[in-house]
Amino acid sequence: MAANALASSWGVPAIVAACLCWAIDNNLTRKISASDAVQIAAVKGLVAGAVNLAIALATGQQLPAAWPAVGAALVGFCGYGLSLVLFVLALRHLGTARTGAYFLAAPFVGAALSSLLLRETPAGSFWLASALMAAGxxxxxxxxxxxxHTHEPLEHSHEHVHDEHHRHEHADDxxxxxxxxxxxxxxxxxxxxAHTPDIHHRHPH
Incomplete structure (x- = not known):
């Protein structure tokens, strides 16, 4: 009983700490979002995968069989790898707050699909929260x-086409x-x- 009470008391602070770490990670990733999104996702995925594998082995967990591992890898590729690449691209073009707001719609989509596929009935609070999220x-x-607004001098590297913000010349014309x-x-x-807080519009207001 005491162990359960201790675990329960740590639950909420642990969730808050995880959300804080996620927010810090998003803002740090935004600062490098002009770089190659695939490389960023690959590095983050390798580091996170290695850390999680080390934790699993340290706590006595066993490695899964081949087919479950393949299934998990496919889910991870889509749900984490591809998702993270798109997330970094969104950070580049939309900024942290807007990207986070759109990304947070994912649980509502998942809950809606579960109600259709698994015949689950969400509570009324779910529909209220969904309406508020949709409005946002x-x-x-x-x-x-x-x-x-004024663009300060800036030198960086990213994929682009020549437009109003990219007027430099190339040697071969x-x-x-x-x-x-x-x-x-x-x-x-x-x-x-008109603009969003992308990598070229991070000026103060």
Missing amino acids: IWLHLTEHHEHK WNGHAPHAHSHRHEPITHAH
Whole structure:
């Protein structure tokens, strides 16, 4: 009984700590989101996989049989690998808050699918929370954030095409209309247009 009470008392703080660590991880990943998203996902996946495997072995867990391991690998590739690549790309183009808000819709999608496939009946609070989440996403998708802002000098490398923010020249006079990646410099510019907090629009308000 005492052990159960101790485990229960640690449950909520552990969840809060995990959410805090996830938030810190998201903000740190955003800072490097201009880099190759596949490489970022691969490094994070290898580190996380190695740590989790070490914890499992240290606590006496046994390795799964071949077919369950293959199934878990496929689920991990889609649910964690591919998902993380898309998450990093979203951080690059949308910023941390908006990416996190969209990503948090996933549990509601999963619960809705379980109600359809498993014939489970969610409580009324689920539908209320779903409506609030949908309203928040709708506000994000329909917002029009436009104002005069200044781009400070910046040098970085990421995949891009030549547009209003990428006006540098190439040695062979190529127009840069096809996606390409290289180190390039942004000169100071002041203008106004609709934008999201992507890697080029992290100015204060």
